[in-house]
Amino acid sequence: MTKTKNTAEAILDTAQSIVQEVGFNGFSYAHIAEKVGIRTASIHYHFPNKEDLAEALISRYHRHFITAIAQIDTETQNNLEKLRKFTLLYSSPVQDYCTCLGVMISTDLATLSGKTGEGLAQLFTANLEWLERVLDQGRREGHLNFEGAAVVEAHQFLASLQGAQLLARSFRDISRFDMIAKGIISALT
C-alpha cells in the first residue's frame, strides 16, 4: 500500500481532476502531461486515444464508488445516517467548485463512445440501486418517511444532488449545495 503510484494512475488522477473542472472536451493531452511532468507521447503509451482514457476514468471511478458505499455500509447502521454520508460523497468535489465525474461525463456524453456511455449508466445504476435499498430499508425500519415507491425517491435523491452541484458551481457558492442536501435529508425525517 506504500508502493509508489505508477504513471498510469498518476495520469488518471490528473485527468479526473481536470475533467471535473473543465469537462472532457475542455482539455488536451498537453494539459495532463504538464501537470504529471511527462510528455504527451507517454500518455498515449498508457491510453492510446482519448476514448481509452474516458473509459478508464469512468471504470476506475465506478470501482472507487463501490468501495466508498461499501465503507458506508460497514461503518454505519442507521439508514438516515447512511444517506447523510452519501451526500458528503457528492459534496467533496463541490469544495473546489467542480462536479463529480458522472455529472461532467453525462453532459459530454454525445461526443464520447458507446462504451463510455454504458459505463456511465452502470455508475448511475449502482448509485440508484444503493439509494433505493437504503431508502426502502430505512422506511420499513421506521427511520425514514416518504410517500411512493423507493425507486422514485432514489431518483429524486440523486437528481437533487447532481443539480445541487451544478447550482453551487454556477453561483460559486457552496452553501447552495449544503442547503439542498440538508433539505433532502430533513424531508425524509
Added chain:
Amino acid sequence: MTKTKNTAEAILDTAQSIVQEVGFNGFSYAHIAEKVGIRTASIHYHFPNKEDLAEALISRYHRHFITAIAQIDTETQNNLEKLRKFTLLYSSPVQDYCTCLGVMISTDLATLSGKTGEGLAQLFTANLEWLERVLDQGRREGHLNFEGAAVVEAHQFLASLQGAQLLARSFRDISRFDMIAKGIISALT
C-alpha cells in the same frame, strides 16, 4: 412577426441546439456554418469570437425564459399548475436527450468568460426567484404543502429538474425525467 429570420438569429438557433447536445467545447464554427448553410467567416462577422457567441446565447436564452414564465403567470392562476408547467419547460430538451442551455453552460463554465458566468447566475437567479414566489404563494393559499423556507424548496425544485435532465440523458430514457418531475409535484400536494 412574419419577417424572415436574419442570419444572426439563425446562427444562435443552430448554436444553441448544438451546445445543448455536445456542450460549448464540443463543436466548432464549422459545425454551425454547415448547418446554417454559410461560411465560418460569416459567423465571425456576427460573433467575432466564441465568447461573444456564448454571451449572446445565454442572454437570449434568459430573455426567452422571462417570456415563458410571464406566459405561465398570465394563463395560469393555480400555483401547483404553474409549477407543473414549469417542469414542462425543462422536459422539452429532454425529448431529444439534451439538457437545457443552463445545465450545459454550467458544466462548461470553467472555460468561459466571467461575463458568461454572470449571465448564467442571473438566469438561475430568475428561475429561483420565480419558483420561490410561486411556492410561497401556493403555500399561503393552501394549494401547496412543504416544510421549511420557500427559498430552500425552490433550490430543491430546480436542482431536481436539472439532475433529472442529466439522468434521462445518461440512460437515454425520458421516463426517468418524468418520474422525477412527477415525484416533485406530488410531494407538494
Added chain:
DNA sequence: GTCTATAGGTGGATAGAC
C-alpha cells in the same frame, strides 16, 4: 516506458475581394 521529432488534421480568427 519515456523520450524527441514530426506527421496530418482541425481549431479560431483575419484580410481583403465582391
Added chain:
DNA sequence: GTCTATCCACCTATAGAC
C-alpha cells in the same frame, strides 16, 4: 454581409531512438 484564401496555434496520434 458574405465570400475565398490563408495564417498560425494547437490538437491527436505515431515512428523510432534510447
